[in-house]
Amino acid sequence: MILVIDALNRHRFGTILDDMYKLRARVFKDRMGWDVTVRNGREIDLFDDLDPAYLVALDDDYQVVGCNRMLQTTGPHMLADVFQDILCGEPPLRSATVWENTRFCIDTDRIKRKSNGRTVSYTACELMAxxxxxxxxxxxxxxxxxxxxxxxRILKRSDNAPCDYIGQTVQMGKTKALAALSDITEERINRIRAFAGITGDIFVDEDTVADALATADDATTELTPDLRDYCDQQISSARTDSEKAAALALQRTLKTAFRTTSGCDA
Structure with missing residues (x-):
């Protein structure tokens, strides 16, 4: 399942983003040898400060098993400002309807350790779809x-071949890099789904994930009885989805504050 994280909801998914940055460090620095900056085991660059959209693949336990980053090309982006050698002196594409996809990676180790039938290939195709x-x-x-x-090669084998390429292939760390252009059509979506046997909605509701994360927090964080009773009352008395979401958000905020004051985040 795919969770979309952007500027509007990223405050709800700090733990998932943190795991995503750690995955990127393992893949792009350790495995591929790219010249990326890693601090405290996390790969984060200046483009992460530009409010991109992240598509994060989660397993059944809501653990990160894949990710990618999407950014508009109207402003700074990697092909224009980092991989400009690929362009061979040509100006980068800039359009509100052309976006850049980078930092695509899969946690192959975690997927192979699990025994739920999920494969690396399926996860990659789900993320591509x-x-x-x-x-x-x-x-x-x-x-x-x-x-x-x-x-x-994976794109081509998954019936998701690029419609064109931009510039040339250049050396990048232990491997090479190139810019693939994909037109976004229903036909492309259907091809990827058919190849991997994907059916149904692949996007997970953000409230569902947030609720699951809050439940997981309960195993390690306990509010005082009065605060716990108050939160339970607010959640149970919610009359609409928005009221329930607000009550759950309050509960998470109180838990975070409680962990901090208790020294659990040290």
Whole structure:
């Protein structure tokens, strides 16, 4: 399942984002040897400060098993400002309907350790379908993906071949990088889904994930009896989805404050 995290809801999913940054460090620094900055085991760059949209693949336990980052090309983006050698001196594409997809990666180790039938291939295809569907629903016409040759082969094998390439292939760390252009159409979405046997909605409701994270917090964090009773009362008396979401958000805020004052976040 795919969770979309953007500027509007990122405050709700700090733990998931943190795990995503750690996954990126393991993949792009340790495995691929790219020249990326890693601090405290997390790969975060200046483009993460520009309010991109993240599509995060989660397993049944709501653990991160894959991710990617999508950013508009009208402002700073990696192909224009980091991988400009790929462009061979040509100006970068800039359009409100052309977005850049980067930092696509899968946690192959975690998936292989699990025994729930999920495979690396299926997870990759689910994430690719998520990119195409998110783009299609957002009015994005084309997506540029900075990938290595291995990922380019995966795209082709998954019936998700790029419609074109931009610039040339350049050396990047232990591997090479190239810019693949994909047109966003219903046909592309259907091809990816058919190849992987994906059916139904692949996007998970953010409230469902937030509730699950809050429940997991209960195992390690307890409010005082008065605060716990108050939160339970607010949740149970909620009359609408928005009221329930607000009550759950209050509960999470109080738990965070309680952990901090108790020294649990030290």
């Amino acid at each position: 998520g990119i195409a569907e998110y783009a299609y629903e957002s009015g994005i016409s084309d997506v540029i993906s900075v990938v290595d040759p291995a990922m380019d």
